Amino acid sequence: DGGITQSPKYLFRKEGQNVTLSCEQNLNHDAMYWYRQDPGQGLRLIYYSQIVNDFQKGDIAEGYSVSREKKESFPLTVTSAQKNPTAFYLCATSQRGGGLKSSYNSPLHFGNGTRLTVT
């Protein structure tokens, strides 16, 4: 059954600790994305990757880091430098990377999210 798995569903951390959120996909999609959603707001792009071993910053990359060593995996680390880390984090994939003509008809597919609470 193809899909995107985000784990864990809920995550609690103390302030000052780094934490890594997992995103795994078996859709064989090239592009992967991380978004953050705060209550009553739309999604904001943190990082995205169009191909293995390459990734670009989104609008709010400060305090976050990513890696893309495998096509299937795109983990997100929330570092202690992120001032307001408590949020709902969503991972998405698309068949082709954004900005390419071949991606114009490639919809985003989302995981079920990880809710991170930092106290």
Added chain:
Amino acid sequence: KQEVTQIPAALSVPEGENLVLNCSFTDSAIYNLQWFRQDPGKGLTSLLLIQSSQREQTSGRLNASLDKSSGRSTLYIAASQPGDSATYLCAVNDMRFGAGTRLTVKP
């Protein structure tokens, strides 16, 4: 910088009514616009994707239109049902999302 706005923030309608959700964007240089549905505490489900060269897309009771010159897209839902209750978000170029419209369909 592209800004995406959705108005209204919330909408409540009786079952069976036809309705329109609005999405506005500031930069007409887009390559696609997508509409999504989000249920509480869940991820987003893609409903319709309109490429820049297209004017509309249809799926079942849903119809989405795109007018790049005016910076607007609409999502039309026909014969609404209680199961349509959710938050609907639009996104431009996979990267800019509106805050969503929370729809409630009352039985």
